[in-house]
Amino acid sequence: MEKLMRKFFLFLSNNKFFTRLAKKYGLRCGAGRFVAGETIEDAAAAIKKLNEKGLVVTLDHLGEFVDNEEEARERTEECIKAIKVIGEQQLDSQLSLKMTSMGLDISDELVMENMRKILEAGKKHNVFITIDMEDYARCGKTLDIFKQLKKEYDGLGTVLQSYLYRTVDDIQELNVYKPNLRLVKGAYKESPEVAYPNKADVDENLKKIIKIHLLNGNYTAVASHDDHMIEYTKELVKEHNIPNDQFEFQMLYGIRAEKQEELVKEGYKMRVYVPYGNDWYGYFMRRLAERPANVAFILKGIFKK
Ligand code: FDA
16 A cells, blocks of 8 residues: 555656646645745745754755756756855755756756856855756766766765665765765665665665765765664764764754754754755655655644644
8 A cells, every 4th residue: 555655646746737736826735844935035044943953954946857948047046046045144054956957858058057057156155065866867967967067066966876776886986086975765766677676675775885985985964764774874983983074864854853853962963955945746745655654644734724
């Protein structure tokens, strides 16, 4: 049943009709638990509150799969605006983005031009940029662009997904760049030809890549709500005397907030991924797919109002 619900929500996350409908009717249906609002002002207020609790942030302007140049340029401007707000209000926040929003599917020239504009703004305001990893079809291209831009800009990182077979090779290949990487299990629906179909293998592979990246001496963001991964990382760093400033934990806004604060109290760096914007539908559906139990929580929220 859970598998069926997961498939259902992943199908909905990609559906253009429902995406349009969601944009029109705004942040309802309980999405507000996972999304910090529709405007950069809403997001800045949410970041301030998190910063006050000792949590650091990576801010994400929601949106993906843009298929026209005008929209890609608008999304780029939105990222630049967010970077300026972070810099001017001295928020402790980085920025995350999806390259499909910057024109990845439209042309190489467009995506590179937009990425360079964003990275220039990041450099000016001292805001680190992470390229989120999208589906398998775009993984190779995302990493190629990352490698190219990493030669030009220091303040850039990306994400690797432990469900992909290719990731163990990718992490070793990327080692020459000494990159700051976020390591995750992976959120998209992939074929068993390219990704582990069993959760146990995905979990084992996440542990494996956390170990490789940390022991290679690189900055590692362990992005998981899974206590096993958190405990594994704590033990690993202790065993190998890895200092607290070589790694951090990351979790999503609205998920396990108490655990996030607990990790801060224990002295770990804890970064919260804060999404905002009116294109929240695909993101929200993927969160429901990950944990169908959230549906019950959200339904309760709707009926309480
Ligand atoms: P998983 O879903 O396997 O759950 C394991 C355990 O965690 C559960 O059994 C439960 O104990 C606990 N748990 C999970 N959710 C909970 C909840 N709501 N309440 C209480 N306990 C809960 N993916 C991607 O493909 N590309 C990307 O760029 C990113 N970026 C990203 C950034 C950040 C900061 C995070 C945290 C995640 C991503 N992801 C991602 C998503 C990631 O790939 C993955 O889909 C989710 O994090 C879910 O996997 P987990 O490792 O969190 O645990």
